Amino acid sequence: MKHPEYLPEFSIKAQASEKARSACVVVGVIDGSRLSPAARALDEASGGYLSAVLKGGDLGTGVGSTLLLQRVPGVAAERVLLVSLGKAEELNEKNYRSASAAAWRLLRDGGATDALSCLHEADVPGRDVAWRVEQDTLSAADALYRFDAMKSQAKAPAKALKKISFALPQGAGKAGVERALAAAQAIALGVAFAKDLGNTPSNVCTPDHLAEQAKDLAKTYGFKCEVLDRKACEKLGMGSFLSVGKGSDKPPRFIVLRHDGGKKTQKPYVLVGKAITFDAGGISLKPAAEMDEMNYDMSGGGSVLGTFRAIGELGLKLNVVGLIPACENMPDAAANKPGDIVTSMSGQTIEILNTDAEGRLILCDALTYAQRFKPAAVLDMATLTGACVIALGSHPSGLFSDDEALVAQIQSAADAAWDRVWRLPLWDDYQEQLKSNLADMANIGGRPGGSITAACFLARFAKGYPWAHLDIAGTAYVGGREKKGSTGRPVPLLTHFLMDRAQQA
Numbered sequence: 001m002k003h004p005e006y007l008p009e010f011s012i013k014a015q016a017s018e019k020a021r022s023a024c025v026v027v028g029v030i031d032g033s034r035l036s037p038a039a040r041a042l043d044e045a046s047g048g049y050l051s052a053v054l055k056g057g058d059l060g061t062g063v064g065s066t067l068l069l070q071r072v073p074g075v076a077a078e079r080v081l082l083v084s085l086g087k088a089e090e091l092n093e094k095n096y097r098s099a100s101a102a103a104w105r106l107l108r109d110g111g112a113t114d115a116l117s118c119l120h121e122a123d124v125p126g127r128d129v130a131w132r133v134e135q136d137t138l139s140a141a142d143a144l145y146r147f148d149a150m151k152s153q154a155k156a157p158a159k160a161l162k163k164i165s166f167a168l169p170q171g172a173g174k175a176g177v178e179r180a181l182a183a184a185q186a187i188a189l190g191v192a193f194a195k196d197l198g199n200t201p202s203n204v205c206t207p208d209h210l211a212e213q214a215k216d217l218a219k220t221y222g223f224k225c226e227v228l229d230r231k232a233c234e235k236l237g238m239g240s241f242l243s244v245g246k247g248s249d250k251p252p253r254f255i256v257l258r259h260d261g262g263k264k265t266q267k268p269y270v271l272v273g274k275a276i277t278f279d280a281g282g283i284s285l286k287p288a289a290e291m292d293e294m295n296y297d298m299s300g301g302g303s304v305l306g307t308f309r310a311i312g313e314l315g316l317k318l319n320v321v322g323l324i325p326a327c328e329n330m331p332d333a334a335a336n337k338p339g340d341i342v343t344s345m346s347g348q349t350i351e352i353l354n355t356d357a358e359g360r361l362i363l364c365d366a367l368t369y370a371q372r373f374k375p376a377a378v379l380d381m382a383t384l385t386g387a388c389v390i391a392l393g394s395h396p397s398g399l400f401s402d403d404e405a406l407v408a409q410i411q412s413a414a415d416a417a418w419d420r421v422w423r424l425p426l427w428d429d430y431q432e433q434l435k436s437n438l439a440d441m442a443n444i445g446g447r448p449g450g451s452i453t454a455a456c457f458l459a460r461f462a463k464g465y466p467w468a469h470l471d472i473a474g475t476a477y478v479g480g481r482e483k484k485g486s487t488g489r490p491v492p493l494l495t496h497f498l499m500d501r502a503q504q505a
């Protein structure tokens, strides 16, 4: 697999800011004038140049205001970038990340080819240097990300930022920060991979394309990869999964990835990802508005592949299985029709009242297939419901699980990764909305609590292991013509979750 050329080389350097021979030193400013330790060192070396400039009021006080200074006297670096972190008492995760993003965006479009960042000196309450360096790394990778595969005249910037180093703050242990940086780089690669898969349009990113990507990943990192075709899925009795792809001319693929990094006796963690490479809705056709975004309906599967890239980079000592049911949901003479009844791999029958509720139809068979691995836990990721976007917007993913220990582990990983989740109920009370007169259940539960009834549907198949479901419909991509693009979420959360489990083992 190729390494994205826009991703810079990252390193940690124990270096005084004023002596660094860098194209740009990046330092934070609080309350419009309070200098971070590195900024103070620059100020002293320059005989008060920085404080004089700040007195002039040229750096705004708003979070993410920037001021680029050239050739500051007494400072070895060619440039100094001042970044406002806003008010001291308001410094939190959100503001830190906004300031960092603003700095990297500016540097992306400027002339510096390398930089030394000291932004992580900022005292974000409750967050250590490791967290700050990880977030700064991910926000740099995010700002520098490019997807040019579909442009006839891709233009890489003439002066690209190629090297980023982080100054080791006084008193910080190098080993811990190095570890955080290594994890962040692995996550950045995984996120970039998930973004590429999401951003690849559905005429290219087909189920077969995903399977080829999985094989490529397996070859690079030594995973085992098996791709089940329609016939193999028929043999397994995956009648629900196969019914969804019937209306498409792209054959379905059920991708199985294995990373055997732990002891043979250790139960694996299983990641299941919905991969509808295009969701037209089927015969229950979607309206035209925003249908162009339905290539992102494979983002759950993409996040599994992205996470495998991250754990492959890290050589994680843990057994992990990835399951990706991949197909396309199209209207056609052969497609599912409202009222059709299918038999899932579990033997349970499903009345398909709406062919657009197809994600649960492919996930249910994957959840049954997962049982053969005797999992330590199963996590599924899916752009499952528009209702989740209505409930939570685009900041947290919806988390559904009745396993309190697993919920706590996921919440903790989500918080550490700052790839947040919000728990919604999975109460049995909602199950009756799925009643069908003719089959064991219907595939929709009406408008009230739409993302909850979807999760309740999955719960009927996730038997025999601890299980959690993440609805990522609002978090996996950004919509709208201007900003359209994959976010790579929840790769950071999943990687942190697995790193934590490896640590425990």
Ligand code: BES
Pocket (backbone or CB within 6 Å): 279, 297, 354, 356, 357, 358, 359, 383, 384, 385, 386, 387, 389, 444, 445, 450, 473, 474
């Ligand atoms: N892939 C969609 C969910 C979705 C909608 C993701 C909007 C991202 C943005 C899913 O397959 C779907 O169509 N769900 C239906 C379910 C309904 C028919 C019960 C929905 O949410 O409208």
Ligand code: MN
Pocket (backbone or CB within 6 Å): 279, 281, 329, 355, 356, 357, 358, 359
């Ligand atoms: Mn749908």
Ligand code: ZN
Pocket (backbone or CB within 6 Å): 276, 279, 297, 356, 358, 359, 383, 384
């Ligand atoms: Zn869908």
